[in-house]
Structure formats: structure tokens, C-alpha cells
Amino acid sequence: SEDLLRRILRGCAQRFIFEEVAPDQYAHTDSSKMLRATGIHALVGFSCDEVMRSGAYFSDFLQQTKGNPPSWNVPSPFSLAFDPTKGLFDYYSTVDEVRGRRFDLGMGGTEATKPLVEEMFDFSSLPEGSTVVDVGGGRGHL
Known part of the structure; x- marks a missing residue:
């Protein structure tokens, strides 16, 4: 229903997934573009x-x-x-x-989150020659 869609979009806007640019008009944000x-x-x-x-x-x-x-x-x-x-x-x-x-x-x-991981952890703090292994997903995605 129109009312349900309005509520969903409003909730998404509160979480910065969409931006309400005018009453009942929403635009993509960087977050919603990434979700695509x-x-x-x-x-x-x-x-x-x-x-x-x-x-x-x-x-x-x-x-x-x-x-x-x-x-x-x-x-x-x-x-x-x-x-x-x-x-x-x-x-x-x-x-x-x-x-x-x-x-x-x-x-x-x-893979799209790689820059976030690099920002969260100071990999330069590891001793030279350190190896970082991520076994998540069985493909080594990090």
C-alpha cells in the first residue's frame, strides 16, 4: 500500500539509506547506491x-x-x-x-568493504613481514 511504502521509505531515510528531498519524495544516497x-x-x-x-x-x-x-x-x-x-x-x-x-x-x-577495513585497522602497526589472513567465505575476501 502507499502508506506502507511511505513508512518504509521514512524509516530508510532515518537510517540514511535514502534522503527525503521533499515531502514523500526520496533520493538515493551513497548507501542506497552501494546496496544496488x-x-x-x-x-x-x-x-x-x-x-x-x-x-x-x-x-x-x-x-x-x-x-x-x-x-x-x-x-x-x-x-x-x-x-x-x-x-x-x-x-x-x-x-x-x-x-x-x-x-x-x-x-x-x-570486497567493497575493503577500504573500510583498511581505515579501521592500522596495518602499518604490524611488524614488517607480517601476514594477515582472512578465511571468511573460503576465498580470502578482506
């Missing part, structure tokens, strides 16, 4: 779908592990949310290849 990029779009989709749904099972996971480090036979919050018999990568490759492709695109989308 395939990798970032996929990363947001993954975060809003799999991550949030998995988060709903985090307390169940903690109860099962009784606060101890989990063993490999305890389903992760992701597994509890989607399929208790499979881990994330197994699930993506055998059950839901569409989500798996989105996850892969999203991990590639983290």
Missing part, C-alpha cells in the same frame, strides 16, 4: 535471511551446549534454523543452491 551492487545486495540478503533466522535459535544452541564449547555433533544455530542434519556449506551445496549462490556472491561483495 550485486555483491552487497546479496550480503544484505544473507544477513537479513540466514543470519537473522539463525539468531533466533542462538539461545537453543546455548542451552544444548550448556555454555561449553560446542562439539561437532551439536547443530549450530544455522543448522537448527534450516536443517539440523547439515552444516552451512553442506546445506548450501546439497539442499538450497540458490541461497548458496547468494552467499557466495555476498562474500564477494565484501
